[in-house]
Amino acid sequence: MTIEANTPSLSQLSASNGNVRPILEWIARRAEPVAISLGAILAGLALFSIFIAVVGKSPIELFKLMYTGGFGSWFSIQNSLSRAAPLLLTALCVALPARLGLVIIGGEGAVVLGGVAAAAAALPLTGSVSPIIVLPVMAIAGMLMGGIWIGMAGLLRHYRGVNETIASLLLAYIAIALMNHVIEGPLRDPASLNKPSTAPLPPEYLLGNIPGMDVNWGLVIGILACILSWILIEATSFGFAARIAGGNVRAAQIQGLPVGRLIVGFTALAGSFAGLAGMIEVAAVQGSANASLAAGYGYTGILVAFLARHNPLAVIPVAILLGGIDASGGLIQRRMGLPDATVLVLQGTLFVVILLCETLYGRFKIFNPDLWKTPALKGGTV
Amino acid sequence: MEDTGIGLWGVPLAILAGAIRVSTPFIFVSLGESMTERSGRINLGLEGTLVFGAMTAYAVAVMTGSPWLGVLAAMAAGAVFGLIHGWICKFPKVNDIAIGIAMMQFGLGLAFFLGKSFIQPVAPRLPSIPLGGWSDLPQIQSALNINVLFVIGALLAVALWWAFRNTRVGLILRVVGDSSDAARAMGLNPDTVRLLATAAGGSFAAVGGAYLSLYYPGSWNEGISSGQGLMAVALVIFARWNPIGCFLAALLFGGAGALGPALQSVGVTQGYYLFYAAPYVLTLAILVATSSPTRSLAGAPGALSITK
Incomplete structure (x- = not known):
């Protein structure tokens, strides 16, 4: 701290x-x-x-399998990196507000609604507008939606004194109900019988893979977001003010720092990262918005952020580690008969x-x- | 009352029936949490405790054939979870809210791991009391078919309300919750009191879980809880840490949860999924309406971190 x-100081060092x-x-x-x-x-x-x-x-066999399944081959490394990509963004959703002393655990809601918003924004445009325009529109829609959702928790915290931990989690449950409503109702593709979804995006509108890898661009976006967040916190006056407010709200207020705007700004930014994770799920993995958006990335992101002690740069290795553990789950299940x-x-x-x-x-x-x-x-x- | 069907009266009746059926887990979790919070600590991990309790109760009921042994086993398991939470929170620099989130994930993981083999077998159910025998209408009969745990929960709420005000244990709990320093001056060890209060709260929450798996919906699977353990924490704040308030709030939440199915039963299918959000929207609205940015909540234990 x-x-x-x-x-x-420098003069003491030289002496x-x-x-x-x-x-x-x-x-x-x-x-x-x-x-x-x-x-x-x-x-x-x-x-x-x-x-x-x-x-x-045997724990030894388990750890061996975990290594094999997570990082033992080029195939499993790519698998782990793919799973780490959304965790990078959802961990930021926890880590950024944590610098202000807020515990936000509802990132799942921003992921889900970000994905739905991205799909809803893209569907009217596909076919007539170029993917170079549609993909950024999707990203903006997802980030706006996620930002509004988590920003709401920050807003309620500052202006109504509502506990942000509980509020963000309730918002996540509401978000999942909203998603079910949208994909079962207004935006349902009649062709999706067993698994209700929005209409699939045409292949040319999908976010592709990084050249030479079987990992989509979400990984690069996630790593960039972590680096930018680190710069924001460590090297800008905005981040400095946030760290002061996180250490002592009263001191920050006496200093005249805009605590309310900091809280709303940080929570909205955090939510927009989680919303972006939802957009990437839709644009790179699922191809449509469906119930698979609520896959628990928001909840695993909480663990990543706490393991990284809310340091955006530390989020990168921790997310890859947990992506690897996650990737090895299937192998452990098959080889060792563990659930x-x-x-x-x-x-x-x-x-x-x-x-x-x-x-x-x-x-x-x-x-x-x-x-x-x-x-x-x-x-x-x- | 006419015998010619009950038409739209079915909606309020279904909501009432639903409130009684759905509220029991809320009652137990919120009563447990009110004890823990009165001691000045918050346990956000009760969602994990609830699900682990549901699994334990179901597994023990399958193995022994007795649902009541299942409930007892769930209480023991819940107390262990509470003890772990309380023990960890005793250390300096440890954040009780974060530990709660971690215990929630741990409890869920462990419940899914150990409960994998109990998804198939069928457990005996907890008994219920048919209080609707006076009526000829099957709807009323089923609505007033009240589970024993609901009755126990109602009695416990009154007992706790009385005990908080009138017993030595209740006084100790409130002193520790309002001021650790005052408690130490009285020769009490706040950590020990909080440890026991968290353990008791955990065992209550686990009973709520046992109700889920052994009565309604009455099966064990990984989606058994839809956040009841977490909503109960918000509910305690709404109820101002008053056990009788917890009971009434739990009924209200149960009713909100029953709104969707009740409307569906009379043919309203528009926005069916939106009604699932009703309890969460209600919780959030209540939190917004009752919180304040400038003063702590009336009746809040002074040492509680969540109200600061």
């Missing part, structure tokens, strides 16, 4: 005894989140192994353990130069 505040110490301190302070997160993941995997051993299966919910158990275990390990921050001397034997660079005696 107060990493910057503890970091010694220090030698050049190694400041570098060590810099490393120590930044190693803490990495070390604790990795430790927590290992502890979670250990707990999960015990569980697997108790139900009478498909095995992956859910692992995710839940990791989630609980990682949150428990939040309590470890600041407890290790090695990560806190102020407690090292030689006092830290505070200008005092050595």
Whole structure:
């Protein structure tokens, strides 16, 4: 939290005894989140192994299969990356508001409605308008819809004091009901019998794959969104103001920061990322809006964001890791006869353990130069 | 009352019947959550506890042939989930809302994992009391066919309301919930009280789940809950942490949930899926109407994080 505040100034650094110490301190302070997160993941995997051993299966075989299914071949790597793509965007839907101290867990609703909005915007245009125009229109429609949906949770939070966690989740349930209404009613393609959907997009209107890979452009869009979000938070005054408001709302208000606009802006941006994930699902994977949009990407995104400690750059590796775990689910089911919910158990275990390990921050001397034997660079005696 | 069919009267009757049938899980989860929140902690993980309770109750009922043993087993499982939540939240810097979300995912995953083999077999159901015997109309008879757990829930609501006000345990719970410092000054350990309150809340929520799998709808599958555990948390806020308020609010929610099927039964099919959203819209509308950005809610436990 107060990493910057503890970091010694440049003049203090130059006055220090030698050049190694400041570098060590810099490393120590930044190693803490990495070390604790990795430790927590290992502890979670250990707990999960015990569980697997108790139900009478071999954890070692399971982890081997998980590696094979997730990252063992070019095919499985592409599969994992495809599954990671929507998680990148839905994790941002949690991570961005979290920097303001808000816990938004209704990203699923923005995904679903973003997908429906994208399909609804595209269908009247297909055939007469070029895909170069239709695809951006779909993206804008999806992002607008998702932004409105999650922005509403932010709006209610700031102006009515409604708890954003519960409000966003209720909005997600409402969104799923709205989607069912639209795909069963007004926009239903009469040809979709067993699985109600909107009319399929013609193939030339689909978002294609990255050249040379069997992974759609959603991955690139997701990674770009993570990088842009990181820049927004770390390098702009908007992001700086948001971090202050997240640390202490009163202080931010006294400073004259527009807390209301920050909250609504961040939640709307977060929702627009989730809406974009829905648009990509429609334009690259499903080809139409249907009930498969509610596949749980919004919920897995919560886990990704918390594992990444709401750092948009850390979201990238974590999403790929969880995409890999998800991709290996089928293989584990076939080879070991374990239920498909095995992956859910692992995710839940990791989630609980990682949150428990939040309590470890600041407890290790090695990560806190102020407690090292030689006092830290505070200008005092050595 | 005429025997010549009940026509449009069927709608309010179906809503009433639905309210009684659908509300029971809400009653138990919200009563449990009101205890936990009164102690100053929020457990958002009750959705996971509810589903795990539903699975446990169903599995034990299949294996032993007794639905009541199933309910007991669900209570034990729910208490364990509450203990885990309460134990983790005891550590500094741990966020109880985030832990709740994590426990929800963990509970759902574990329930689906262990419950896979119980989707097929049929479990014995919980008994119900036919209170509609005085009427000749089958609609009224079925509407007043009330499950034992609903009655227990109603009695529990009154008992808890009384206990919060008049017993030592109730006072301890309220002190801890209003101020950790005041509790410590009285020689109470807030963490222990919250741990026990969360465990009790978890076992209540699991009974709600047992009702789902053992009575209505009366089967175990992965879609058994449609967010009842989460809506109950919002419902407790609406009920102002008052157990009797929780009971009435649960009836209201049950009625909202029964609106769609009731209208469908008299031939209204337009916007059928939109009626599914009714309970969620109602919850949200109530939250918007009763929250305020400037003051904390009337009757809110002072140490509760969600109202700050």
